[in-house]
Amino acid sequence: MDELSLYVLDITMNSVRAGATEISIELTEEGEWLYFTVRDNGCGMTEEQLKKLENPFFTTRKTRKVGLGIPFLKMLAEMTGGNVKINSVHESVSADHGTVTMAKFGKNHIDFIPLGDMVETVKTLIQGSPEIDFTYRHKTEQGEVMLSCAEIREVLGEVPLNEPEILTWIGENLREQYEEL
Numbered sequence: 001m002d003e004l005s006l007y008v009l010d011i012t013m014n015s016v017r018a019g020a021t022e023i024s025i026e027l028t029e030e031g032e033w034l035y036f037t038v039r040d041n042g043c044g045m046t047e048e049q050l051k052k053l054e055n056p057f058f059t060t061r062k063t064r065k066v067g068l069g070i071p072f073l074k075m076l077a078e079m080t081g082g083n084v085k086i087n088s089v090h091e092s093v094s095a096d097h098g099t100v101t102m103a104k105f106g107k108n109h110i111d112f113i114p115l116g117d118m119v120e121t122v123k124t125l126i127q128g129s130p131e132i133d134f135t136y137r138h139k140t141e142q143g144e145v146m147l148s149c150a151e152i153r154e155v156l157g158e159v160p161l162n163e164p165e166i167l168t169w170i171g172e173n174l175r176e177q178y179e180e181l
Contacts, residue, residue, distance in 0.1 A: 001072070003116025004036070004105070009124060010069040011038045011101050016129050018042025020098065023125075027118070027138040033082070034105045034115070044097040045088040053086060073103060076113060080106035119174045122147060123167050130162035136174075145177040 001007055008025060015023045020042035028035045045053075053070045074084040082098040083103035091097040109179055122136050126149065133153075147170065149161060159166065 003114050004034075004174040005116030005118050005121040007018075007037065007069065007073050007103075008036060008118070009121045012125055014069075015040035015042050015099065016125075016132065018044070018099065020132065022133045022135075024135045025122070025137070029107070029138075029140045031141075032106055032108045034107050034112075035102065036103045036105075037100065039098065039100045044090040044093070044099055046090045046092075046141070049090075050086065050088055064131075076111070077105050078101050079111040080109035082106055119171055119178070122174060123171050126170060127162045127167055130160050138181055142181045145174060145181065147174055 001010070012023055012025060015038060019038060020040035022037040022041045024037070026035075026037045026039075028037075054136070070086070077084050084104075085102045086099065087102075088099040089097045117135075118138065122128075122134065125132075125134055133147070134147075135152045136145075136147045152161060152170075153167075156166070161167075161170075
């Protein structure tokens with residue numbers, strides 16, 4: 001993967017597979033740093049699973065035997081002077097369960113890969129899982145881009161968010177917000 005947006009998509013899809021009903025994606029640009037956080041209320045991971053995350057031959061997926069997303073994300077972050085941190089509480093431990101994945105990247109480093117198309121990433125997530133309350137926020141020093149599926153549902157009611165007209169509106173709305181930055 002040669003864009004950070006694809007890593008955001010991969011990590012967020014892990015949250016979807018973990019049964020999350022609420023997923024927050026936050027990007028923050030502060031000076032020379034780009035931070036991204038994916039927070040969910042999914043089933044969480046056990047301490048044993050957390051310890052195995054950096055092993056590329058560990059995955060909870062049944063469709064393949066390797067899980068390269070987190071090891072590559074960690075490598076990319078560290079190459080730019082950043083890091084990756086993952087906190088998780090398994091559902092067997094607490095009713096307040098879920099996972100938080102945080103990554104920090106040096107934007108000015110030669111090894112920093114482009115952010116990519118976050119608008120299409122958000123649209124793809126909503127199209128594939130319209131029942132999930134996604135919240136997307138991208139904070140920069142010039143302003144903020146924000147989208148909340150819960151707020152859209154308040155206005156639209158029971159209309160599925162993966163209807164083509166709604167996905168088109170979501171994309172246009174996010175692009176307009178980015179243009180205003």
